[in-house]
Amino acid sequence: MSQPVLQIENLQTHFFTDRGQVPAVDGVSITVHKGEVVGIVGESGCGKSVTSLSIMKLVPNPPGKIVGGAIRFKGEDLVLASEKRMREIRGNEIAMIFQEPMTSLNPVFTIGDQIGEAIRLHTKTSKKEARQKSIEMLKKVGIPRAEAIVDEYPHQLSGGMRQRVMIAMAMACNPELLIADEPTTALDVTIQAQILDLMRQLNQEADTAVLLITHDLGVVAQMCHRVVVMYAGNVIEEGDVRTILKNPKHPYTIGLLNSLPKLEESQERLYSIPGNVPIPGSLTAGCRFAPRCEQAMDRCRQEMPELIPVEENHRSRCWLSI
Amino acid sequence: MTEELLVVSNLKKYYPITGGVLGGEIGTVKAVDDISFSVKRGETLGLVGESGCGKSTTGRSLLRLIEPTSGEIRFDGVDVMKLKHEDLRKIRRDMQIVFQDPFASLNPRHNVEKILEEPLIVHKIGTPAERKKRVAKMLEVVGLSSYHARRYPHQFSGGQRQRIGIARALMLNPKLIVADEPVSALDVSIQSQVLNLMQDLQKEMGLTYLFIAHDLSVVRHISDRVGVMYLGRIVELTTSNQLYTNPLHPYTQALLSAVPTPDPDVVRERIILEGDVPSPANPPGGCTFHTRCPKAKEECKTVRPQFQEVELGHFVACHLYSQA
Numbered sequence: 001m002s003q004p005v006l007q008i009e010n011l012q013t014h015f016f017t018d019r020g021q022v023p024a025v026d027g028v029s030i031t032v033h034k035g036e037v038v039g040i041v042g043e044s045g046c047g048k049s050v051t052s053l054s055i056m057k058l059v060p061n062p063p064g065k066i067v068g069g070a071i072r073f074k075g076e077d078l079v080l081a082s083e084k085r086m087r088e089i090r091g092n093e094i095a096m097i098f099q100e101p102m103t104s105l106n107p108v109f110t111i112g113d114q115i116g117e118a119i120r121l122h123t124k125t126s127k128k129e130a131r132q133k134s135i136e137m138l139k140k141v142g143i144p145r146a147e148a149i150v151d152e153y154p155h156q157l158s159g160g161m162r163q164r165v166m167i168a169m170a171m172a173c174n175p176e177l178l179i180a181d182e183p184t185t186a187l188d189v190t191i192q193a194q195i196l197d198l199m200r201q202l203n204q205e206a207d208t209a210v211l212l213i214t215h216d217l218g219v220v221a222q223m224c225h226r227v228v229v230m231y232a233g234n235v236i237e238e239g240d241v242r243t244i245l246k247n248p249k250h251p252y253t254i255g256l257l258n259s260l261p262k263l264e265e266s267q268e269r270l271y272s273i274p275g276n277v278p279i280p281g282s283l284t285a286g287c288r289f290a291p292r293c294e295q296a297m298d299r300c301r302q303e304m305p306e307l308i309p310v311e312e313n314h315r316s317r318c319w320l321s322i
Numbered sequence: 323m324t325e326e327l328l329v330v331s332n333l334k335k336y337y338p339i340t341g342g343v344l345g346g347e348i349g350t351v352k353a354v355d356d357i358s359f360s361v362k363r364g365e366t367l368g369l370v371g372e373s374g375c376g377k378s379t380t381g382r383s384l385l386r387l388i389e390p391t392s393g394e395i396r397f398d399g400v401d402v403m404k405l406k407h408e409d410l411r412k413i414r415r416d417m418q419i420v421f422q423d424p425f426a427s428l429n430p431r432h433n434v435e436k437i438l439e440e441p442l443i444v445h446k447i448g449t450p451a452e453r454k455k456r457v458a459k460m461l462e463v464v465g466l467s468s469y470h471a472r473r474y475p476h477q478f479s480g481g482q483r484q485r486i487g488i489a490r491a492l493m494l495n496p497k498l499i500v501a502d503e504p505v506s507a508l509d510v511s512i513q514s515q516v517l518n519l520m521q522d523l524q525k526e527m528g529l530t531y532l533f534i535a536h537d538l539s540v541v542r543h544i545s546d547r548v549g550v551m552y553l554g555r556i557v558e559l560t561t562s563n564q565l566y567t568n569p570l571h572p573y574t575q576a577l578l579s580a581v582p583t584p585d586p587d588v589v590r591e592r593i594i595l596e597g598d599v600p601s602p603a604n605p606p607g608g609c610t611f612h613t614r615c616p617k618a619k620e621e622c623k624t625v626r627p628q629f630q631e632v633e634l635g636h637f638v639a640c641h642l643y644s645q646a
Contacts, residue, residue, distance in 0.1 A: 194594060245586055260539065261517070261544075272514040
C-alpha cells in the first residue's frame with residue numbers, strides 16, 4: 001500500500017459546555033491512503049461530523065477544542081498548524097463537501113464567482129482564467145450548459161445540480177483529500193445515484209483520497225474500500241468494506257445491519273437495538289455500547305475494550321472478539 | 323361494510339401561480355394530477371416517490387387539511403369532499419395523521435399529557451379523570467411510561483417524540499392513519515423500533531395505514547401494496563412483492579435500481595436516470611416521465627398513458643404495456 005495521506009491518531013475533540021466537558025470525539029484513529037475511499041458510519045451524535053470538522057480545524061472554538069492526539073496530513077501535524085497554514089490547506093490540499101448544498105453556497109454570488117474564488121485564492125490566475133477553469137470544472141461534473149450556469153445564482157439550480165457545483169468547487173484545486181460529509185443525504189435516490197457515480201469517477205481519475213461520512217450503509221457498500229464504524233465518540237469496528245458488511249464482529253455493527261429493511265426480501269419483523277444512543281457527556285465506565293448490548297457481560301460494564309484485531313485489517317472494540 | 327375503507331377517485335390538487343402586473347393567474351402547479359386508488363381495511367398502502375411528486379399533498383388532501391381542487395374521496399362510505407365544517411371535524415376522529423418531523427409537530431409549550439389529551443377535549447370525550455387514564459394507557463401502548471406525561475417535547479429524543487406523535491394519532495381510536503414520512507428523520511436503529519411499533523399497533527388495533535415515504539426499503543417492509551408516484555401521478559400500483567420482483571414501469575425500475583444496498587454481493591444492473599425531475603409548473607406533455615425515460619417512444623411525448631390493470635392487481639400507466 002502507498003503511504004497514507006491522512007493519519008488521525010488518538011484524536012480527542014471535547015466540547016466545554018455549562019454542564020461540563022463533553023467528549024464528542026474520544027480517541028479516534030483513522031488512516032486514509034492515497035486513492036482510497038474510507039467511510040465513517042454511525043448514527044447521529046456518534047462524533048463522525050466532529051471528526052471531519054476537526055481535520056479541517058473548523059470545530060467552533062469555544063466551545064469545541066482539540067484536546068489531544070494528532071492529525072497527520074502527509075506527515076504534517078494539523079493540530080499544531082497555524083491558522084495561516086490551515087487557510088493554505090483548506091480548499092487546496094483538503095477540500096470538503098457538506099450535506100446541505102444550499103446552505104454551503106453563498107446566495108448572492110454567481111456560481112462562477114464562487115468556484116473562481118477558490119481557484120484564485122490558491123493559484124496565481126487572472127479572473128478570466130479562473131472563469132475558464134470554472135466552466136471546465138462544471139463540465140467535468142456533468143453540468144449541462146456550463147457556459148450559462150457559470151453566471152447563474154445558486155437558487156436557480158436544483159439540489160442535485162448544487163451538489164455538483166459543490167463538488168466542482170472542491171475539486172477545482174486538485175485536492176489530495178476530499179472530505180464528504182453526508183453528500184447525498186438531502187438528495188433523492190435517482191439523483192443520489194448520479195452524484196455517487198460522479199464521485200467514484202473523480203476518485204478514480206484524479207486518485208484523490210476520499211473520507212466519506214454517512215449514515216447509509218448502502219452508500220458505503222457502493223463507494224468505500226474501508227469502513228470505520230463509530231459509536232458515542234469511539235471507533236468500535238474497522239475493516240475493509242466486505243468484512244464489515246458481510247462478517248461484522250461488533251454487536252452494534254451487527255445490530256445496525258440487521259435493523260435495516262431489505263429491498264430484496266420481505267421480513268416479518270425487523271431487528272431493533274433496544275434503547276437510545278447515549279447522550280454525549282453521560283458516559284459511564286466500561287464499553288459504551290454495553291447498556292444496549294444483548295451480549296454484555298460483567299467485564300463489559302467495568303472495562304472499556306481496546307480495538308482488538310480479529311484478523312488482518314479487521315479490528316473490533318469488543319471483548320467477545322478475543 | 324365494504325372491503326375498501328378509503329376510495330379515492332380522480333383526486334386533483336392544483337395550485338395557482340399568480341404574477342404579472344395585475345397579479346392574475348398565469349399558470350398552475352399540478353401537485354396532484356388525477357390520481358385514483360383505494361385502501362382496504364386493515365392493510366397498509368405505501369406511497370413512494372421523490373421530493374415534489376405530490377405524495378404528501380395526496381396524504382393531506384385526503385384529510386382535507388389541504389382543500390383538493392376536485393375529485394372524490396369516499397371514507398367508510400362517506401363522501402369526505404361534501405362534508406361541511408362540523409361533520410368534517412367529526413370524521414377526522416376516524417382519520418388521523420402522523421407527521422415527519424417529530425420536532426415541529428409537537429407544541430413545545432405543552433407537556434405530553436396536554437398534547438395527548440387535546441384530541442379528547444376537542445371531541446368532548448370522557449371526564450378529566452378518564453382522559454388522564456387514557457393518556458397514561460396510551461403512553462404504555464407506544465412504549466413510554468406514564469411518568470413521561472409531565473415532561474415537555476424537548477426532553478425527549480427523536481424516536482420518543484415520534485412515539486408521542488403516534489400516541490396522539492391513536493388517542494381517538496381512528497380507523498385510518500396517514501403516516502407522512504414517519505421514520506425519515508430517525509436513525510436506523512430507532513427507525514426499526516418505530517416501524518415495529520407501527521406493525522404491532524396495526525395488529526392489535528386493526529388499523530389501516532397510508533404510509534408515505536421516499537425510502538423504498540422501508541416502504542417495501544411495511545406495505546401490503548405500494549403505489550409509485552411521479553410528478554403528481556401514480557405510475558404503478560401493485561402488491562409490494564410484485565412491485566419489487568417484477569416492476570413494470572421504467573421509472574419504478576430505475577428507482578429500484580438506484581437504491582444502494584448494503585450487501586456487496588448483490589450485483590444489480592443500475593439504471594442511472596439523466597437529469598432532474600421536471601418542474602411541476604411546466605410538466606412535459608404526454609407521459610410526464612418521457613424526458614428521462616430510456617424507453618420513450620414517439621407516442622409517449624403526446625399521449626398521456628392510461629392507468630390500467632395489466633395483470634391481476636397490477637396497475638401501470640405506461641404505453642409499453644397498453645393493449646392496442
